Amino acid sequence: MADVSVDIRNVVKSHGAITAVDHLSLEVRKGEFFSILGPSGSGKTTTLRLLAGFEHPDQGDILIEGRSMRLVPPNHRPVNLVFQNYALFPHLTVFGNISFGLEMRRVPRAELRSRVETVLDMVRLTSKQDRLPAQLSGGEQQRVALARALVNHPSVLLLDEPLGALDQQLRQDMQVELKAIQEQVGITFICVTHHQEEALTMSDRVAIMNHGRLLQVGSPQEIYETPASSFVANFIGVSNTLVGHIRSLNGSCCGVMVPGLPKAQAIVARPPAGAGVGSPVTLLLRPERLHLSREVSLPGFDNALEARISKAIYNGSEMQYLLSLADGISWKARVPNAGGGQKRFLPGEAVFVRWTVDEGVVLPE
């Protein structure tokens, strides 16, 4: 396939007794912003190091631009890595850091200068090219690290927790900037992060890993709205869950019986593929998709549950409610602060939680 940039084929990598990467297969397309998301110990960093050439697969192969990377050392790979803590050379200036790769490749002096100046301009550091890394702010160091990699025109740019060391405000600005730079240069970006918002904001596609295994690959929207497992659902944002089994099947709808809820209240949901009557299932609901109201009857929703507000948290842009349902189940709901304030609920108040059949995601257990 011509548009595949990185092709990871059934790669296994163990560190002693721990399998860091477990039969991983993954294709990343040319010019894509691809994120690998997972908790620490999920194998995402090992995957990145395998791509950079600092580690070698025990089994399987990695192809970059159609070429096998077996036995290719890091300095001969068409990739560059932006290190987690930047790993800027403390004894070289900003210019010296950025030109390092070009000097190693013996790029002629004039071309070297113009290429370094181009990227300095792109990351807005032209005025600071003679500073040492220690004289730069965290955000500036981050941009030097990015420029130092981009100046080599790699086929693939690898980023290891690129925004991890920045504070919240800078992190959000850099998310936008990083995405803009990626679109400008058109290089494939593979970004490893444990920060779900970062991955969703910047990426064209996201891969979720845990315990060395690939759990799901898809667009941010697919990952968020149709998670393939409850691990994915809970790792990407918060999910409310109900565990039960299918009581009735009726074409595209099923009734889910949840122990602890009143018998009459079967939940209407979309059945997962291949499920039959009696199959155990988990129902997932995003907190912002729940509709809270005091009205006993309200048209337009397929499901309604009684709940009591146990906590109301004011959070600026939204209200967060902790709800306690029957049988000790506790949920979260988020309601945007649209203004007016008439729809606030108070702790202790009894409310109805409603949602439509399409808002719930049902996973087989």
Added chain:
Amino acid sequence: MSRRRTWLLAASLGNLLFLYAPVAVLIVFSFNASRLSATWQGFTLQWYRVLAEDEALLAAVQNSLLVGLASTVIATVLGVCAAVALERCPFRGQRVVEGVLLLPLVIPEVMLGVALMLFFVSIQLPLSLVTVTIGHAAFNVPIVVVIVRARLRKLDPALEEAARDLGASAWQAFRCVTLPLLMPAILGATLLAFTISLDDFIVTFFTAGPGATTLPLKVYSMVKSTVTPEINALSAILVLVSMALVGASLVLQRKPVRA
């Protein structure tokens, strides 16, 4: 000032006095006009003048500098290689090698001197400045290893990886990134090694052959007859040079890893 601080100050001053009073007396009497060093007879620089004209002494100085330079270069190259290997390439039996490598720091110097002499004799290498140089290099290698390794441990291994990632071969990464960052420690170790070589008596005594007289050996042979003010002047110079070198070495080692 509290009582506690007064006591601390007194103890520190007492300590300094104990350590440096003899040295201070030595330096002061190197300017004494009297031939008999015990009494002060007025200021003079004549002993320094005598020193500058003593041919045998100058030859000893030359030998010392030669041995110091050569042994330091050998010890630095070997020591840096060993430090990098121990720190960056873990191998089987590393602990044993580490222990053996640092042994010259703890075994009595007399033993080291005798052992070296026996070794040179058994391989039929005639005792000369060459054997002295080898002997000095032997006890200076562990000093270089300890100092360079301490700095290497503070360097982020990601820096070398970054260099590799940017197209550097393993050697280029070492030369362009690791080596410049280790430089303060290497220079510090070099100065210390040079100082120790310059001052060494015991190992030199056992490994030096006829004609291979270094400065400490020369001083010893001069003292055997009489202690002249000339010796005082020589010692004063040695003390000052050693202190300057060690001071420079400490300053270099203190230089932070991150610029």
